[in-house]
Amino acid sequence: MARRWLVTGCSSGLGLALATAAAEAGEYVLATARKPDTLAELAARHPDRVLTAALDIRDPGQCESAVAAAVDRFGGLDVLVNNAASGLFGTVEEVSDEELRDQLEILVVAPWRLARLALPVMRAQGAGHIVNVSSLAGRMAFPGLSAYVAGKYALEGMTQALAAEAGPLGIRVTAVEPGGFATGYGDAIAQTATRLPAYAATTDPMRDGMHAMRDNPQLGRPEDFARHVLRLVAAEESPVRVPVGEDAHAFLAAVEEAARAELAAARALVPGR
Numbered sequence: 001m002a003r004r005w006l007v008t009g010c011s012s013g014l015g016l017a018l019a020t021a022a023a024e025a026g027e028y029v030l031a032t033a034r035k036p037d038t039l040a041e042l043a044a045r046h047p048d049r050v051l052t053a054a055l056d057i058r059d060p061g062q063c064e065s066a067v068a069a070a071v072d073r074f075g076g077l078d079v080l081v082n083n084a085a086s087g088l089f090g091t092v093e094e095v096s097d098e099e100l101r102d103q104l105e106i107l108v109v110a111p112w113r114l115a116r117l118a119l120p121v122m123r124a125q126g127a128g129h130i131v132n133v134s135s136l137a138g139r140m141a142f143p144g145l146s147a148y149v150a151g152k153y154a155l156e157g158m159t160q161a162l163a164a165e166a167g168p169l170g171i172r173v174t175a176v177e178p179g180g181f182a183t184g185y186g187d188a189i190a191q192t193a194t195r196l197p198a199y200a201a202t203t204d205p206m207r208d209g210m211h212a213m214r215d216n217p218q219l220g221r222p223e224d225f226a227r228h229v230l231r232l233v234a235a236e237e238s239p240v241r242v243p244v245g246e247d248a249h250a251f252l253a254a255v256e257e258a259a260r261a262e263l264a265a266a267r268a269l270v271p272g273r
């Protein structure tokens with residue numbers, strides 16, 4: 001039976017690829033974006049499968065309306081994909097309180113809000129799947145992405161807690177952790193108002209690499225990401241945290257090895273060991 005999806009952040013990149021792939025697979029999709037006119041072509045190709053709506057995930061009223069629209073049009077909601085996000089480039093010392101709050105509103109508060117709105121629907125159905133699009137930055141830190149890393153770590157913590165809470169109710173919860181994909185994310189990332197030359201040598205290479213993502217032939221394609229998420233949702237069970245992309249698995253294997261080494265070093269500091 002066709003599933004009923006709500007996907008945020010569908011104007012381009014991973015979100016657009018996922019909404020397109022789901023519709024082509026015969027699923028029903030509410031595709032959302034801050035500017036829904038960017039979704040006109042997708043809706044025209046799949047008029048019986050795709051509904052579009054304006055959604056700025058920072059707006060509680062628009063979040064409520066999006067969930068209600070999916071339920072009204074499709075009769076329920078089987079899959080919520082919290083994909084919409086934005087990045088902020090800056091070190092801890094450069095990020096202001098206001099910039100940090102805005103980043104956490106987008107990366108943590110909004111997905112939490114949408115999950116809270118979807119959960120009563122899914123509980124009533126006795127089934128559902130919440131997919132939070134995280135990042136490698138949810139498990140490892142990158143210089144210059146301090147606020148983004150903090151937000152993704154928090155999103156993964158919420159995902160793990162919700163998985164334990166909602167699992168007994170028949171609701172699956174997953175954090176997908178994309179590695180590098182050829183999207184315009186690096187071009188769209190915001191820059192802190194404060195720039196300190198002391199950090200340039202550390203952070204400039206990271207920023208330059210992000211700007212080159214869209215045209216990097218070595219990175220995965222958004223369509224690959226979409227196929228992976230469709231397989232994940234179709235599977236009967238899966239881990240709570242799922243890396244997506246070959247580079248993601250390689251990076252996280254190195255992270256696990258480094259964590260074991262760090263734990264061993266910490267144990268060596270304990271008296272008597």
